Amino acid sequence: MTTSRTRKISPASKTPRNRGKKGEHRKILRTQLTVVRKIQRTRPNEKHLADMKRNWDRDKVGILLVAHLTDGDHAGEYHICDGATRWEAATTADPKYVFDCWVEDMTEQEAATRFLSVNRDSKAPGKFDLFKVGLVTNEPDWLALKAALDRHNVIGDPSNSSYSGYGNGDPGRITAIAAVHRIVLAGYKQTGDWGKATDRLDQALGLARECYHDATAHDADLIQALDRILIWNPTITDKQRKALVAEIQILPVAAWRKKAMESRNVTIFTYGGSQSRALHMARVILTNFNRRKRGAGRLKFPD
Secondary structure (H helix, E strand, O other): OOOOOOOEOOOOOOOOOOOOOOOEEEEEEHHHEEOOHHHOOOOOOHHHHHHHHHOOOHHHOOEEEEEEEOOOOOOOOEEEEEOHHHHHHHHHHOOOOEEEEEEEEEOHHHHHHHHHHHHOOOOOOOHHHHHHHHHHOOOHHHHHHHHHHHHOOEEEOOOOOOOOOOOOOOOEEEOOHHHHHHHHHHHHHHHOOHHHHHHHHHHHHHHHHHHOOOHHHHOHHHHHHHHHHHHHOOOOOHHHHHHHHHHHHOOOHHHHHHHHHHOOOHHHHHOOOHHHHHHHHHHHHHHHHHHOOOHHHOOOOOO
């Protein structure tokens, strides 16, 4: 049985011995790697690159997929097929970093095919998978999200249904992971505090569960709409909150969504994302609420 070996390429070494197509694990200095742009992205996503530089963590770099090019103008060079953004981030964040690499001999055409295979044919992990794995790696955003769910005895559910169970004695289930994650990130962006980000989701989810005692309490549009209402009205009183719950309970979630659609250009609304739908739903709920109130009893929302 053939075992892979790890060795560091010395600065003087440009062309290693012929390894065939099997490849091997090697440690390579950052300066010994390159990216041939005609068979890679023209440029990495600048925001993603900036975030990676700012949050550089050697424990999360992983293994780069590298082609030792065997033809063309760059023959003999070590071209990165997968991991170019990490390599570029290290240029300023960690210039002496030595990367773990899986190296294979490839022609330029083979390297280009490998790039497409990795980036076009692979499917990005879903939000639930990111949530699940993020808890294992102690990612602060996912921990903050889970903390809020725990307060309501609700667990994330990977099923493909639009919403899941309220609970009623058993743990509730929520599939709107992307929506509640968005609320957590917005809370952190606003405050710079993951604990307060947890509180923000806790409040929106808690209000939704006050309004409906079935699976629709975990509707993505509803939770985000209530989050907007609470952000617009940070000093909402207990009396206003109770009246708001009563107002929302007049109609099921689907009816509020329909009223929101009718209040806007249907074509624009239909093609809007969850955030857009939630914004319109929040406005419609408050418009109906304020019709029954006067003066200080009304709740605010932007024009």
